[in-house]
Amino acid sequence: MVSAAAVQSPKGAFATAQEHFAPSAGQEWRAHWTLVLAATVGMSFHSVMSHGLGLFMEPLQAEFAWSRSQISLGLTIAAMLSLPLSPVVGAMVDRWGSRRLALPGVVLSATAIACFATLSGSIAQWLGLWLAYALVAMLLKTTIWSAAVSSTFSTSRGLALAFALSGTAIAQVVVPPLAQFLIANYGWRTAYATLGIGWGGFTFVLLFLFFFDARDRRRLQRPGTTSEVASTGLGFGEAFRTPTLIRIAGATLISCLLNIAILVHQVPILVENGIDRANAAYLASLAGVAGIVGKIVTGWLLDRIDGGWVGGLSLSLPAVGFLLILYPTGTSAAVVLAMILIGYAAGTSLQICAYLTTRYGGMRNFGKIFGVMASLIAVGGGLGPTIAAAVHDAFGNYAPLLLVAIPASIVSGLLIVGLGPYPEWTEKEPAT
Structure with a gap:
C-alpha cells in the first residue's frame, strides 16, 4: 500500500504489482471499443453548434x-458560462460518473x-436561446468524454482519447456541407431542427x-456496493500551483482562442479570398478530415513519445496555415494546405490538453x-469567434487577426x- 504522501507527490515514480498486470492495448480495445465509439459521437454532437455557426451567419x-x-456573441455567452460551471461539472463527474450526466445532457x-428554428428576429431571443x-x-x-475514456484506458490512453475527441473533427467534416445542403434546400430553420433532433437522437441511442465508464461498470457488476478504486494524483489546489499544469493551461487557451476563431469564420474568410x-x-x-487524422496520429505518438514535444509541434503548425491565408500564393494548393494544417492542429489541442x-x-x-x-478552453473558443467578428467589423477583413495569430501559435507550442518526465501514478487498493 503506498502512503498518501507518496501518492500525491507529482515527482515520485512508483512501481506496483498492478503495473505488471496492466492490460495490453489490444485487450483494452477489444473490451471497450464501444465506449470510445459512443464518446466520439457524443463529442461530435457537442461540437455541432460551434462548427455550424459560420454557415448560419449569412442567412441570419x-x-x-x-x-x-x-x-x-452566442458563443461568447457559452464561454462565459463555462468559466464558472466547468469545474462544477468536473466535480459532478468525479462523484457520479459520466453516464448520469451525458444522457440527460443529450436530450x-x-x-x-x-428551438433555434423559432427565431423571430429579436436579438434578445437569439441570446436567450444561446443561454x-x-x-x-x-x-x-469535453470533461465527460475524457474522464470516461481515461478511467478505462491506460496502456492505449492516448489513442483512445484521440478517437473519442475526434468527434469534434467529425463535426467539422460533416456539419459545414450538411448545414449548407439543408440551408440551401430547406432553409435555416429546418437545418437547426434537423441538426438538433436528428443528430441528437442518434447520439442518445449510442x-x-x-456509454459506461469504469465507475458505471463497477456499480453494475457489484450492485449495492459504494466502495470503488480510488485513483491517485494531485490534489485540486496542488494542481494549479504546479508549473507544468499552468503551462499546459496557457498553451491550450492560446491555441483554442486562435484556432476556433479561424475555424468558425473559415467559410467567410475563404469566400473573401475569392x-x-x-x-x-x-x-x-477538409480541415475537419485533417483534424481526425491529426488526432489519430498524435494519439499514436503520445503513447510512444514524450507528449511535450508532440504537443509543441502540433500547436505551432497553424502558424504556417495562417501565413498561407494571409499571403496567398494564388494557387488552390496553398489554400488546401492551409486548411489541412489548421485543421490538424485544431484537432489535437483538446486531446493534448486532456492527455497531458x-x-x-x-x-x-x-x-x-x-x-x-x-473553462479556459471554452473562454478561448467563445471569445475567439467574437474577436474575429469584431476585427472584421472594424477593418473589413481578417488580416489583423491573422497577423497576431502567427506568433501567438508559436508561443503556444x-x-x-x-x-519533463511523467509522474507514475499508482492506484490504491479497492476498499472492501
Whole structure:
C-alpha cells in the first residue's frame, strides 16, 4: 500500500504489482471499443453548434440584418458560462460518473438546438436561446468524454482519447456541407431542427447502449456496493500551483482562442479570398478530415513519445496555415494546405490538453482539474469567434487577426515543449 504522501507527490515514480498486470492495448480495445465509439459521437454532437455557426451567419444576416459580432456573441455567452460551471461539472463527474450526466445532457441539448428554428428576429431571443443551450450543453463538455475514456484506458490512453475527441473533427467534416445542403434546400430553420433532433437522437441511442465508464461498470457488476478504486494524483489546489499544469493551461487557451476563431469564420474568410461558398464549405470539411487524422496520429505518438514535444509541434503548425491565408500564393494548393494544417492542429489541442492533464495531474481529481482546463478552453473558443467578428467589423477583413495569430501559435507550442518526465501514478487498493 503506498502512503498518501507518496501518492500525491507529482515527482515520485512508483512501481506496483498492478503495473505488471496492466492490460495490453489490444485487450483494452477489444473490451471497450464501444465506449470510445459512443464518446466520439457524443463529442461530435457537442461540437455541432460551434462548427455550424459560420454557415448560419449569412442567412441570419440576410433575414434579420444582424451584424457578425451580434451573431457570434452566442458563443461568447457559452464561454462565459463555462468559466464558472466547468469545474462544477468536473466535480459532478468525479462523484457520479459520466453516464448520469451525458444522457440527460443529450436530450436537453437536442431540444435547445431545435428551438433555434423559432427565431423571430429579436436579438434578445437569439441570446436567450444561446443561454439556454449553453447551460444544458455543460453536461456534454469535453470533461465527460475524457474522464470516461481515461478511467478505462491506460496502456492505449492516448489513442483512445484521440478517437473519442475526434468527434469534434467529425463535426467539422460533416456539419459545414450538411448545414449548407439543408440551408440551401430547406432553409435555416429546418437545418437547426434537423441538426438538433436528428443528430441528437442518434447520439442518445449510442450513449444509452454503450456509454459506461469504469465507475458505471463497477456499480453494475457489484450492485449495492459504494466502495470503488480510488485513483491517485494531485490534489485540486496542488494542481494549479504546479508549473507544468499552468503551462499546459496557457498553451491550450492560446491555441483554442486562435484556432476556433479561424475555424468558425473559415467559410467567410475563404469566400473573401475569392472562393465560392459551396467550395468554401467543402474546404472547411477538409480541415475537419485533417483534424481526425491529426488526432489519430498524435494519439499514436503520445503513447510512444514524450507528449511535450508532440504537443509543441502540433500547436505551432497553424502558424504556417495562417501565413498561407494571409499571403496567398494564388494557387488552390496553398489554400488546401492551409486548411489541412489548421485543421490538424485544431484537432489535437483538446486531446493534448486532456492527455497531458491525466499524465501530469493523475486521475484522483481529474474531473475538477480538467474542468478548470475546460473553462479556459471554452473562454478561448467563445471569445475567439467574437474577436474575429469584431476585427472584421472594424477593418473589413481578417488580416489583423491573422497577423497576431502567427506568433501567438508559436508561443503556444513553446509552452508545451520540455515539460519533463511523467509522474507514475499508482492506484490504491479497492476498499472492501
